Amino acid sequence: MTSMYPGYFISFEGIDGAGKSTHIEAFQKLMQERYPNREVVMTREPGGTPLGEQLRGLLLDAPMNLETEALLMFAARREHIAQVIEPALMAGKIVISDRFTDASFAYQGGGRGLSIDKLNELERWVQGRSSGLLQPNLTILFDLPGEVAEARRSKVRAPDKFEKMDLNFFEKVRQEYLRRAKEDPKRFHMVDATQTPEVIWDGLKKLELNI
Ligand SMILES: Nc1ncnc2c1ncn2[C@@H]1O[C@H](COP(=O)(O)OP(=O)(O)OP(=O)(O)O)[C@@H](O)[C@H]1O
Numbered sequence: 243m244t245s246m247y248p249g250y251f252i253s254f255e256g257i258d259g260a261g262k263s264t265h266i267e268a269f270q271k272l273m274q275e276r277y278p279n280r281e282v283v284m285t286r287e288p289g290g291t292p293l294g295e296q297l298r299g300l301l302l303d304a305p306m307n308l309e310t311e312a313l314l315m316f317a318a319r320r321e322h323i324a325q326v327i328e329p330a331l332m333a334g335k336i337v338i339s340d341r342f343t344d345a346s347f348a349y350q351g352g353g354r355g356l357s358i359d360k361l362n363e364l365e366r367w368v369q370g371r372s373s374g375l376l377q378p379n380l381t382i383l384f385d386l387p388g389e390v391a392e393a394r395r396s397k398v399r400a401p402d403k404f405e406k407m408d409l410n411f412f413e414k415v416r417q418e419y420l421r422r423a424k425e426d427p428k429r430f431h432m433v434d435a436t437q438t439p440e441v442i443w444d445g446l447k448k449l450e451l452n453i
Pocket residue numbers: 256257258259260261262263264265394395396435436437438439442
């Protein structure tokens with residue numbers, strides 16, 4: 243929602259291995275160069291606060307009930323919004339978050355099958371404001387077929403709980419991301435992540451933002 247705060251909120255999304263991390267730091271630098279009078283805050287979900295990072299440790303490793311998982315994702319998000327995102331946006335900063343609520347819809351909803359009504363309720367609870375829902379102004383979605391992402395994912399580091407999921411899970415996650423993007427085309431910028439990193443970066447550099 244563009245007019246809610248003086249700042250600007252950008253999220254990066256995609257299935258694991260789609261290529262967000264490859265571009266996010268360079269994108270932060272690009273924003274800082276382009277908008278030298280604005281502070282650029284880089285953060286991530288789950289995480290972004292000391293409590294959120296503790297919850298991340300649990301969420302990425304411990305087996306748990308699906309509703310517990312969704313509630314903890316939103317609990318970490320509530321803290322993140324209160325401590326980091328909202329104060330930065332109110333101060334006119336640019337916030338870049340590696341994942342936000344679209345990931346809950348995609349992973350807990352699409353992937354795991356939690357009802358979208360329940361996710362909508364949690365979203366309203368955590369992000370509802372008198373002027374509407376706190377949402378990113380821009381969401382950059384790296385879209386990639388599950389099998390390509392699987393082949394790209396690191397074989398060096400041990401996979402976390404989500405990265406261990408099968409192709410069918412990631413295809414459902416991807417489809418929910420695509421459904422969300424179709425529902426809100428003004429907010430989403432789609433990246434065809436099958437392209438080379440150079441081509442993807444050229445596209446990101448050309449993005450015109452209404453900051
Ligand atoms: N466009 C690309 N073409 C080929 N390989 C790529 C491309 N983008 C990233 N990679 C490689 O794919 C792997 C996964 O990329 P990256 O870590 O950026 O994904 P990610 O979406 O951030 O994953 P995660 O969400 O699990 O952190 C890395 O080894 C990276 O070098």
